[in-house]
Amino acid sequence: xxxxxxxxxxxxxxxxxxxxxxxxxxxxxxxxxxxxxxxxxxxxxxxxxxxxxxxxxxxxxxxxxxxxxxxxxxxxxxxxxxxxxxxxxxxxxxxxxxxxxxxxxxxxxxxxxxxxxxxxxxxxxxxxxxxxx
Amino acid sequence: xxxxxxxxxxxxxxxxxxxxxxxxxxxxxxxxxxxxxxxxxxxxxxxxxxxxxxxxxxxxxxxxxxxxxxxxxxxxxxxxxxxxxxxxxxxxxxxxxxxxxxxxxxxxxxxxxxxxxxxxxxxxxxxxxxxxxxxxxxxxxxxxxxxxxxxxxxxxxxxxxxxxxxxxxxxxxxxxxxxxxxxxxxxxxxxxxxxxxxxxxxxxxxxxxxxxxxxxxxxxxxxxxxxxxxxxxxxxxxxxxxxxxxxxxxxxxxxxxxxxxxxxxxxxxxxxxxxxxxxxxxx
Numbered sequence: 578x579x580x581x582x583x584x585x586x587x588x589x590x591x592x593x594x595x596x597x598x599x600x601x602x603x604x605x606x607x608x609x610x611x612x613x614x615x616x617x618x619x620x621x622x623x624x625x626x627x628x629x630x631x632x633x634x635x636x637x638x639x640x641x642x643x644x645x646x647x648x649x650x651x652x653x654x655x656x657x658x659x660x661x662x663x664x665x666x667x668x669x670x671x672x673x674x675x676x677x678x679x680x681x682x683x684x685x686x687x688x689x690x691x692x693x694x695x696x697x698x699x700x701x702x703x704x705x706x707x708x709x710x
Numbered sequence: 711x712x713x714x715x716x717x718x719x720x721x722x723x724x725x726x727x728x729x730x731x732x733x734x735x736x737x738x739x740x741x742x743x744x745x746x747x748x749x750x751x752x753x754x755x756x757x758x759x760x761x762x763x764x765x766x767x768x769x770x771x772x773x774x775x776x777x778x779x780x781x782x783x784x785x786x787x788x789x790x791x792x793x794x795x796x797x798x799x800x801x802x803x804x805x806x807x808x809x810x811x812x813x814x815x816x817x818x819x820x821x822x823x824x825x826x827x828x829x830x831x832x833x834x835x836x837x838x839x840x841x842x843x844x845x846x847x848x849x850x851x852x853x854x855x856x857x858x859x860x861x862x863x864x865x866x867x868x869x870x871x872x873x874x875x876x877x878x879x880x881x882x883x884x885x886x887x888x889x890x891x892x893x894x895x896x897x898x899x900x901x902x903x904x905x906x907x908x909x910x911x912x913x914x915x916x917x918x919x920x921x922x923x924x925x926x927x928x929x930x931x932x933x934x935x936x937x938x939x940x941x942x943x944x945x946x947x948x949x950x951x952x953x954x955x956x957x958x959x960x961x962x963x964x965x966x967x968x969x970x971x972x973x974x975x976x977x978x979x980x981x982x983x984x985x986x987x988x989x990x991x992x993x
Contacts, residue, residue, distance in 0.1 A: 661893065
């Protein structure tokens with residue numbers, strides 16, 4: 578069965594969705610991802626959906642779920658590269674994905690993920706900042 | 711006997727044209743002799759060459775199609791040049807008068823004259839209706855083109871800083887326009903890689919719950935892309951209306967002026983604007 582690959586990069590998990598999602602694929606991704614978070618003890622998940630051109634309400638909900646699930650498991654998640662048309666569709670569907678962080682591209686997503694992890698780890702972020710100044 | 715009036719009309723082509731043009735001139739103070747005489751001449755020749763014994767009885771005859779085409783061309787071009795409906799109406803009805811006058815001069819038998827006049831009237835009336843349809847269609851084309859142009863020029867996305875885009879909205883926001891605004895804004899955010907978008911609504915005359923809904927949608931879509939959206943230009947009246955209507959804007963960053971929105975954007979990007987140090991003797 579077709580699956581979306583989940584890449585491990587240090588503390589992060591990298592998911593690049595290159596095909597249009599259908600229901601089964603999205604459900605598999607959801608369960609694979611939480612298992613991978615558990616297995617690798619990951620701190621961050623980055624999902625790139627820049628080549629996804631169609632997202633329906635089910636897929637929107639799955640994306641939201643992934644964000645919430647990984648947060649419960651102690652990993653931060655960021656969705657990057659959403660196409661304008663997709664964003665407009667989701668808004669029209671009433672899915673504003675409030676629980677999920679988003680970024681324009683992978684680079685900015687990584688930056689956001691790092692800062693979020695530092696933030697969630699508490700004081701260390703401020704310590705680092707103070708040290709550099 | 712039938713062919714007689716057709717024959718008369720065909721023979722009297724020049725006389726009809728002259729009569730028609732003079733009638734138009736009498737009715738229409740803006741008559742432009744060269745231009746409209748040419749139009750009239752084209753139409754008279756098309757009409758008279760199409761007219762024959764069989765189709766004089768049938769206003770919908772296919773043989774009139776060419777005449778209708780000529781007529782519609784004239785009508786549409788008149789609409790685009792800003793003629794009034796009255797002028798176009800005069801154009802058709804003076805033609806009918808010219809035809810009927812010519813017939814009445816040539817046919818002596820009152821019954822025949824009445825019958826033939828009726829037939830000619832019917833044909834011309836049908837053409838007048840077509841003319842009006844074409845005229846209105848021509849006007850509508852102009853209006854829809856202008857609407858498109860207005861929508862196009864009224865949603866400029868300005869890059870105010872590296873990573874900050876602004877979109878001043880002027881005029882009423884309706885659903886169709888919000889769609890265009892949203893599309894343009896999202897497209898620009900992706901193209902420029904901006905992380906902050908400022909939506910300035912100081913040019914929006916009134917905000918109701920529908921407009922607020924549109925604004926909230928735009929903000930949500932911007933957030934989905936991974937950018938932050940600031941709404942600026944909230945005038946005191948707008949603030950009052952929003953609160954009275956019970957619209958919740960609490961999870962949207964709103965500012966009263968574009969300047970304060972830009973200041974917020976700078977803060978978010980951790981930028982600082984400083985006054986230049988030193989004295990200004992040289993300036």
